[in-house]
Amino acid sequence: MSLDIVQMVLVTVLAAATPLILAGIGELVVERSGVLNLGVEGMMVLGAAAGFAVAAWTGSTGLGALGGAGAGLLLAALFGLLTVVLAANQVASGLALTILGLGLSGLVGAGYVGMKRDPAPHLDLPGLTDLPGIGRLLFGHDAFVYAALLLVAGVWWFLWRTRAGLTLRAIGDDHAATHALGLKVRKVRFLAVLFGGACAGLAGAYLSLAYTPFWAPAMTAGRGWIALALVVFASWRPLRVAAGALLFGGATVLQLHAQAAGLGLPGQLLSAVPYLATILALVLLSLGRRRGGSLAPAALGRVFAPSR
Amino acid sequence: MRLDLLPRARRSRRLDLLAPALAFLAAVLIGGIAVAALGVPPGQAFLTYFVAPLSEVWSLQEVALKAAPLALIATGLAFCYRANLWNIGAEGQYVAGGLAGGWVAVAAHGSQGPTAWILPAMLLAGTCAGIAYAMIPALLRVRLGVSEILTSLMLVYVAQLLLDYMVRGPLRDPQGYNFPQSVSFDDAARLPLLMAGESLHAGVLIGLVGIGLAALVLTRTLFGFEVRTVGASPRAARFAGFSDARLTLAVFAISGGAAGLAGICEVAGRIGQLQPEISPGYGFTAIIVAFLGRLSPPGILLAALVIALTTIGGEGAQIDLKLPLDLTRAFQGLLLGLVLGADVLTRYHVRIVPGGAGAKGIP
Numbered sequence: 001m002s003l004d005i006v007q008m009v010l011v012t013v014l015a016a017a018t019p020l021i022l023a024g025i026g027e028l029v030v031e032r033s034g035v036l037n038l039g040v041e042g043m044m045v046l047g048a049a050a051g052f053a054v055a056a057w058t059g060s061t062g063l064g065a066l067g068g069a070g071a072g073l074l075l076a077a078l079f080g081l082l083t084v085v086l087a088a089n090q091v092a093s094g095l096a097l098t099i100l101g102l103g104l105s106g107l108v109g110a111g112y113v114g115m116k117r118d119p120a121p122h123l124d125l126p127g128l129t130d131l132p133g134i135g136r137l138l139f140g141h142d143a144f145v146y147a148a149l150l151l152v153a154g155v156w157w158f159l160w161r162t163r164a165g166l167t168l169r170a171i172g173d174d175h176a177a178t179h180a181l182g183l184k185v186r187k188v189r190f191l192a193v194l195f196g197g198a199c200a201g202l203a204g205a206y207l208s209l210a211y212t213p214f215w216a217p218a219m220t221a222g223r224g225w226i227a228l229a230l231v232v233f234a235s236w237r238p239l240r241v242a243a244g245a246l247l248f249g250g251a252t253v254l255q256l257h258a259q260a261a262g263l264g265l266p267g268q269l270l271s272a273v274p275y276l277a278t279i280l281a282l283v284l285l286s287l288g289r290r291r292g293g294s295l296a297p298a299a300l301g302r303v304f305a306p307s308r
Numbered sequence: 309m310r311l312d313l314l315p316r317a318r319r320s321r322r323l324d325l326l327a328p329a330l331a332f333l334a335a336v337l338i339g340g341i342a343v344a345a346l347g348v349p350p351g352q353a354f355l356t357y358f359v360a361p362l363s364e365v366w367s368l369q370e371v372a373l374k375a376a377p378l379a380l381i382a383t384g385l386a387f388c389y390r391a392n393l394w395n396i397g398a399e400g401q402y403v404a405g406g407l408a409g410g411w412v413a414v415a416a417h418g419s420q421g422p423t424a425w426i427l428p429a430m431l432l433a434g435t436c437a438g439i440a441y442a443m444i445p446a447l448l449r450v451r452l453g454v455s456e457i458l459t460s461l462m463l464v465y466v467a468q469l470l471l472d473y474m475v476r477g478p479l480r481d482p483q484g485y486n487f488p489q490s491v492s493f494d495d496a497a498r499l500p501l502l503m504a505g506e507s508l509h510a511g512v513l514i515g516l517v518g519i520g521l522a523a524l525v526l527t528r529t530l531f532g533f534e535v536r537t538v539g540a541s542p543r544a545a546r547f548a549g550f551s552d553a554r555l556t557l558a559v560f561a562i563s564g565g566a567a568g569l570a571g572i573c574e575v576a577g578r579i580g581q582l583q584p585e586i587s588p589g590y591g592f593t594a595i596i597v598a599f600l601g602r603l604s605p606p607g608i609l610l611a612a613l614v615i616a617l618t619t620i621g622g623e624g625a626q627i628d629l630k631l632p633l634d635l636t637r638a639f640q641g642l643l644l645g646l647v648l649g650a651d652v653l654t655r656y657h658v659r660i661v662p663g664g665a666g667a668k669g670i671p
Contacts, residue, residue, distance in 0.1 A: 086652040087652060087656070092389075092595075096641050096644035098641075099641035100638055100642055102634075103636070103637030103641050105634075106634025106638075268470065269473070275462040282459065
């Protein structure tokens with residue numbers, strides 16, 4: 001019995017962590033290539049709106065997820081055009097992307113406010129899903145959760161086990177040297193930015209199609225920013241992004257339970273927990289880090305403009 | 309096809325002015341297409357957005373009232389951004405300022421005796437609260453190397469939740485039928501109106517003075533020179549012996565103070581009480597204004613007027629043409645993106661090299 005409660009809590013933690021994993025793993029690839037895209041929140045919220053709109057229009061959750069990822073990718077393409085091709089300031093362009101994404105999501109989602117859909121179907125394997133204690137945890141999630149976990153494994157494999165991954169990391173550490181070697185710095189970075197956008201869009205689609213199966217304006221509520229912090233917190237390592245996302249997911253679930261239990265604490269304080277936890281995590285990380293030697297990709301956020 | 313960027317030896321003044329104007333034109337064109345796609349004649353929408361707000365006294369005042377906080381916050385942010393520091397939590401510092409200043413007004417509500425001290429105390433409390441709130445990300449950055457981008461942004465949510473808690477809890481009007489708002493401030497705690505019976509209040513003047521001061525500091529003092537040098541060439545600044553930590557704290561204090569002052573001016577001016585929402589996103593919109601104004605006070609003033617105009621116009625368009633408010637926000641985001649993209653013209657010679665995949669080989 002108590003095992004089932006533990007399992008239920010873990011299932012909700014994983015569900016809360018999934019959007020952070022998706023958006024975080026995408027941004028990790030972007031930052032590993034040396035580009036800082038602060039527009040995660042904007043791409044995510046547009047993905048949520050577009051994903052819901054496509055799903056409501058076609059009646060298919062799968063197409064909705066694709067639509068969300070596509071919307072994030074398109075917005076990221078704009079960011080790539082600005083920062084990678086035109087060498088614009090990355091921080092400011094990322095902020096522009098967030099504002100643009102919030103506005104566009106409102107336009108896209110305007111007709112869908114208050115509309116409800118069935119949440120994305122959960123895996124149901126006869127015999128396996130009903131296993132006591134672990135069945136639901138291993139075999140009872142929706143496709144987004146499995147996709148997120150697969151993505152983490154895939155990105156880890158790509159970055160540390162393939163030549164292309166090595167190239168991407170090298171470009172993120174020194175764009176001048178890799179350019180001199182004849183590597184296509186701008187092309188790799190642009191592709192990384194697109195990948196990050198698709199991941200953020202998918203994370204948004206998860207929110208509006210599975211986590212809370214409706215669309216509400218600004219429903220991402222800062223999760224894009226938390227995903228950004230998560231990448232720093234994870235020292236730009238994929239597996240740590242997943243672990244960090246689970247921690248944050250745990251904090252979110254804990255806060256929801258505390259709110260429901262009514263501990264006498266003001267609800268606003270509990271709602272502030274994820275944001276305060278993010279700051280605390282960043283502080284602890286930097287306290288624990290040895291002096292000198294940053295773990296960030298060396299060229300992160302720096303403008304690259306090849307003259308020839 | 310390849311796009312090459314050759315750095316310009318010196319920036320051309322003409323292009324510096326032309327680039328944002330071109331970006332604005334492009335944004336208006338794209339906006340026009342979007343409006344047409346929503347089934348509204350673009351010409352009519354243009355009149356509603358950009359001309360109608362200028363044609364009546366009340367809407368002109370609204371433009372000024374919106375532009376003042378935007379310009380004040382953006383001027384503060386310009387110090388940060390010029391020094392390559394990214395305070396994106398001005399919204400939180402604005403809320404902190406409004407809350408602290410409003411608290412003073414609530415505490416002084418109905419007090420006997422002299423009342424002349426109340427308003428200055430409110431403005432001071434608001435400014436100090438903005439500074440203090442901005443010191444959190446600044447100190448974390450200076451002492452621990454924590455990214456100021458993320459901490460300042462996270463603190464926005466925290467400030468909004470704190471304000472929400474205060475107006476529903478300790479600062480709620482006991483006679484307010486449980487509405488989440490404080491008492492209405494006494495007259496002594498309100499910024500005076502500039503014209504009887506109109507809406508324009510003294511906050512606009514405070515904003516203008518603030519921007520003027522900032523312009524002087526930026527162009528005429530050693531500190532302003534430091535800020536500009538660090539932004540233009542961090543290496544040179546280090547050789548000149550400018551202290552990174554001191555500068556970080558100073559620019560964050562300026563931007564936080566400006567945002568806090570803008571917050572209390574809005575609360576003591578237009579709103580007149582504390583409520584859960586005291587900002588229509590001024591702190592975020594000010595980021596657009598700062599870049600649109602090319603991080604210089606005169607440019608920021610102009611940019612704030614343009615953005616305020618489109619915001620008021622957007623409200624008109626929502627009523628008259630049934631165009632959604634989100635269109636305005638999307639337009640402003642697009643405008644910022646285009647301004648940043650147009651910047652490339654001022655910094656580089658752009659050369660398009662024909663020849664596609666076949667032309668690789670020798671770089």
